[in-house]
Amino acid sequence: MNEQVAQIQKEQSMVIQKKMIGEHFEKLAHAEENGQKVVYTFVPGNLNELILAFDMLPVHPEVNALQSGMRKQSGDYIQEAEKQGHSEDVCTYVKCDIGMLKKGNIGPTGHKMPEPDLLLLSYTGCFTFMKWFELLREEYDCPIVMLQVPYQANGEITPNMRDFVAHQLKDVLVPKLEEISGKKLDEDRLSELLASSARAEDDLVWVWESAKHKPSPIDAYFGGVYYIGPIFTAFRGVPECEDYYSSLKAEVGRRIAEGLGPVTPEGVLTDQKYRVVVEGPPNWTSFRDFWKIFYDEGVVMVASTYTKVGGLYEQGFRHDPGKPFETLAEYCLGCYTNRNLPSRIDLLADYVNEYEADGVLFNSIKSCNSFSAGQLMMLRELERRTGRAGAFIESDLVDPRYFSAANIKNRLESYFQMLEARRPAA
Amino acid sequence: MSESRRQAIIEQCDTLYRDLALGYVRDWKQRTGGKAVGHMPVYVPREILHAAGVLPVGIMGGGDNIEIIRGDAYFQSYICHLPRSTVEMGLAGKIDCLDGMLFPAICDVIRNLSGMWQILFPDTYVRYMDFPQTFGDAGHRFYRFELEDLLGDLQKLSGIEATPERLNHAIELYNDNRRALAELYDLRAAEPHKVPTADVYLLMRAGNIIEVEEHTTMLREYMEAVRDSESPMLDNIRVVITGMFCEQPPLTMVKAMENSGCYIVDDDWMLGARYQMGQTPISDDPMGSIVDAYFNDTVCTATRYDADGGNGRFLVERVRERDAEGVIFAAASFCDPALLDRPMGQSALNQADIPYTAFTYSENTGQVQVIKEQAGTFADSIKLWGGA
Ligand code: SF4
Ligand code: SF4
Numbered sequence: 001m002n003e004q005v006a007q008i009q010k011e012q013s014m015v016i017q018k019k020m021i022g023e024h025f026e027k028l029a030h031a032e033e034n035g036q037k038v039v040y041t042f043v044p045g046n047l048n049e050l051i052l053a054f055d056m057l058p059v060h061p062e063v064n065a066l067q068s069g070m071r072k073q074s075g076d077y078i079q080e081a082e083k084q085g086h087s088e089d090v091c092t093y094v095k096c097d098i099g100m101l102k103k104g105n106i107g108p109t110g111h112k113m114p115e116p117d118l119l120l121l122s123y124t125g126c127f128t129f130m131k132w133f134e135l136l137r138e139e140y141d142c143p144i145v146m147l148q149v150p151y152q153a154n155g156e157i158t159p160n161m162r163d164f165v166a167h168q169l170k171d172v173l174v175p176k177l178e179e180i181s182g183k184k185l186d187e188d189r190l191s192e193l194l195a196s197s198a199r200a201e202d203d204l205v206w207v208w209e210s211a212k213h214k215p216s217p218i219d220a221y222f223g224g225v226y227y228i229g230p231i232f233t234a235f236r237g238v239p240e241c242e243d244y245y246s247s248l249k250a251e252v253g254r255r256i257a258e259g260l261g262p263v264t265p266e267g268v269l270t271d272q273k274y275r276v277v278v279e280g281p282p283n284w285t286s287f288r289d290f291w292k293i294f295y296d297e298g299v300v301m302v303a304s305t306y307t308k309v310g311g312l313y314e315q316g317f318r319h320d321p322g323k324p325f326e327t328l329a330e331y332c333l334g335c336y337t338n339r340n341l342p343s344r345i346d347l348l349a350d351y352v353n354e355y356e357a358d359g360v361l362f363n364s365i366k367s368c369n370s371f372s373a374g375q376l377m378m379l380r381e382l383e384r385r386t387g388r389a390g391a392f393i394e395s396d397l398v399d400p401r402y403f404s405a406a407n408i409k410n411r412l413e414s415y416f417q418m419l420e421a422r423r424p425a426a
Numbered sequence: 427m428s429e430s431r432r433q434a435i436i437e438q439c440d441t442l443y444r445d446l447a448l449g450y451v452r453d454w455k456q457r458t459g460g461k462a463v464g465h466m467p468v469y470v471p472r473e474i475l476h477a478a479g480v481l482p483v484g485i486m487g488g489g490d491n492i493e494i495i496r497g498d499a500y501f502q503s504y505i506c507h508l509p510r511s512t513v514e515m516g517l518a519g520k521i522d523c524l525d526g527m528l529f530p531a532i533c534d535v536i537r538n539l540s541g542m543w544q545i546l547f548p549d550t551y552v553r554y555m556d557f558p559q560t561f562g563d564a565g566h567r568f569y570r571f572e573l574e575d576l577l578g579d580l581q582k583l584s585g586i587e588a589t590p591e592r593l594n595h596a597i598e599l600y601n602d603n604r605r606a607l608a609e610l611y612d613l614r615a616a617e618p619h620k621v622p623t624a625d626v627y628l629l630m631r632a633g634n635i636i637e638v639e640e641h642t643t644m645l646r647e648y649m650e651a652v653r654d655s656e657s658p659m660l661d662n663i664r665v666v667i668t669g670m671f672c673e674q675p676p677l678t679m680v681k682a683m684e685n686s687g688c689y690i691v692d693d694d695w696m697l698g699a700r701y702q703m704g705q706t707p708i709s710d711d712p713m714g715s716i717v718d719a720y721f722n723d724t725v726c727t728a729t730r731y732d733a734d735g736g737n738g739r740f741l742v743e744r745v746r747e748r749d750a751e752g753v754i755f756a757a758a759s760f761c762d763p764a765l766l767d768r769p770m771g772q773s774a775l776n777q778a779d780i781p782y783t784a785f786t787y788s789e790n791t792g793q794v795q796v797i798k799e800q801a802g803t804f805a806d807s808i809k810l811w812g813g814a
């Protein structure tokens with residue numbers, strides 16, 4: 001009975017999200033005939049409210065790539081890009097996107113993607129984004145704007161950094177958006193969008209923190225990647241996004257009340273044996289199989305850093321309608337991989353303590369230096385600081401050649417045994 | 427006589443190159459009581475360090491001269507080699523004479539390495555240097571503030587105030603060094619049989635360690651020594667190599683490329699010293715001059731965003747200026763910036779009808795035979811058919 005209820009409740013927010021995404025891709029498919037301008041941009045540090053204030057439509061190439069991964073198309077796309085001269089060693093998101101473009105640019109919903117009217121190189125926490133849009137600039141006849149976001153190398157946002165980003169927004173980006181859209185910036189509209197974002201962000205934070213309950217009502221990694229869909233992409237600032245998060249909050253609230261765990265592809269996970277914090281992106285090509293290894297063993301992910309690549313709201317940041325440019329600048333500067341390694345370690349250590357986790361898992365992504373370089377040291381530091389057991393596995397985002405199910409399973413099984421051995425006596 | 431002078435200079439450079447424990451820097455510190463700060467490959471404004479009485483020391487990883495024992499526990503196999511040998515040198519105490527380390531914004535690996543350094547060496551000064559990638563007023567203001575902040579830190583470290591006079595003096599010294607380096611590169615391009623690339627490479631490496639005036643003198647003496655050399659001109663092709671700005675190839679590989687029938691007439695090694703092309707003006711506002719020089723007068727390279735998409739064009743121009751017949755793309759394995767830049771460079775070369783070949787290496791590539799063969803085949807194909 002409970003399981004049935006949970007399934008139905010889950011569907012409410014899922015249905016809303018599915019509808020939102022469907023409508024967005026529908027709009028994209030008809031953008032040209034409807035005269036709507038299209039901006040290609042990235043998830044971390046995205047400026048969705050600003051783009052929407054000009055009635056433009058955002059496209060996120062890395063979301064297309066991950067969806068291609070989940071639909072098992074990424075392998076072909078990557079090979080296509082490699083045929084065109086791309087190296088085996090580099091970020092597979094880039095190759096997946098370039099391969100998709102070379103094979104007709106059919107997006108994840110089967111529609112041809114519209115060409116960009118602007119490449120908005122707003123990037124946070126990763127150099128590859130810069131190279132990615134340099135590569136796309138060769139393919140499209142459209143302007144490109146570089147918005148540089150400095151790295152939080154000392155674990156703080158300095159006034160110099162904030163001013164730098166805010167000035168670029170005001171002096172470079174807004175005039176360009178005005179030129180392309182043919183509209184003047186309406187600051188009131190922008191503020192409204194930002195206020196809506198902040199409300200949705202409040203609800204999302206509530207959802208993340210629900211994982212402090214035992215059993216945890218959510219899986220903050222495998223389930224979490226669905227929760228971040230609307231807020232990190234084309235929907236922050238619109239009423240549907242607020243609806244999504246309030247209905248998600250209500251569902252999670254019901255699960256807490258009933259003592260239920262998250263809904264996995266095979267039902268509700270209530271018998272939670274271990275609570276784990278995860279660092280690093282998931283693997284998309286074998287997402288379900290990867291998740292299954294955990295829920296089969298009663299492992300629930302209570303916090304994750306990947307779900308913070310588009311903003312670390314639980315640390316207190318909210319989009320502030322009262323100071324639009326400063327708030328957008330701070331948002332860009334605050335994303336997870338824009339934080340230096342010591343701050344990343346602090347955050348993970350806090351998660352372990354606050355969410356009372358039994359261990360920390362690193363899923364190290366072969367082609368993502370932004371996350372991966374330094375993770376072995378992070379793991380060592382975390383083990384030292386928290387006394388909890390860490391596990392380290394390696395896979396890739398969307399290159400199916402680099403997901404070795406047997407290896408990963410073996411390694412994780414020994415890890416679960418270690419967690420069992422370290423379990424405090426009842 | 428001049429050949430023996432050449433040999434003596436190159437031997438001196440070779441000794442510096444092999445001395446990963448930085449004996450020169452240790453002596454210099456003892457002699458002068460000054461401070462020394464290391465910087466990772468690629469540009470940092472060394473004038474500023476010099477003006478604050480700090481010796482800038484370019485750290486290029488450990489090459490194939492160090493056995494990696496601890497470093498491998500820090501980096502997964504799919505990360506380039508430079509950070510692991512650098513960490514190895516750090517943990518082995520080899521570079522403990524450095525009072526600080528600067529991590530210029532080269533890529534995500536170097537960025538994360540700066541954080542590792544903060545944790546591993548909490549008692550040294552560590553600074554990540556973000557360079558503007560966007561070149562309007564906001565970029566100028568941002569960069570100037572960052573440099574002034576850096577200067578403040580360095581002054582504290584050394585106890586020496588970098589007055590405008592000291593800054594201008596440092597600018598003059600580095601201008602002179604760049605002039606000498608440009609002459610050396612021009613000489614090699616004009617008479618590559620007289621200036622082997624391994625020599626150029628070692629001379630550049632010496633410039634990472636020794637004082638700038640000493641290096642400039644060394645470069646001029648070297649050029650003096652080789653100008654009348656009688657070495658015969660071989661039937662080699664003239665190539666530009668690109669992609670090696672960060673992790674360095676082993677010296678055997680540098681030699682092997684040249685012995686395979688390629689005269690290297692331009693390259694992107696040691697972009698700490700050759701990032702800026704011309705001269706920084708002496709002015710009442712030396713910091714302003716350094717900032718402007720960064721914006722107006724620097725090379726196009728993979729780690730730098732070029733608003734006009736000029737990286738490929740820059741490469742083609744270099745090929746033309748140096749009268750080269752082809753390009754070798756050589757990148758460290760897993761080097762994102764170099765490898766992601768490569769398709770853009772290749773398409774610019776395709777359009778300009780310039781042949782190229784491409785391979786990857788790592789700093790400890792032991793077997794250079796394969797690379798030698800590939801470079802040799804490339805050279806042959808150009809000689810025989812004028813194209814690859
Ligand atoms: S390197 Fe990592 S963060 Fe950067 S674009 Fe690729 S997957 Fe994203
Ligand atoms: S070799 Fe390439 S990837 Fe490695 S640190 Fe240098 S620039 Fe970064």
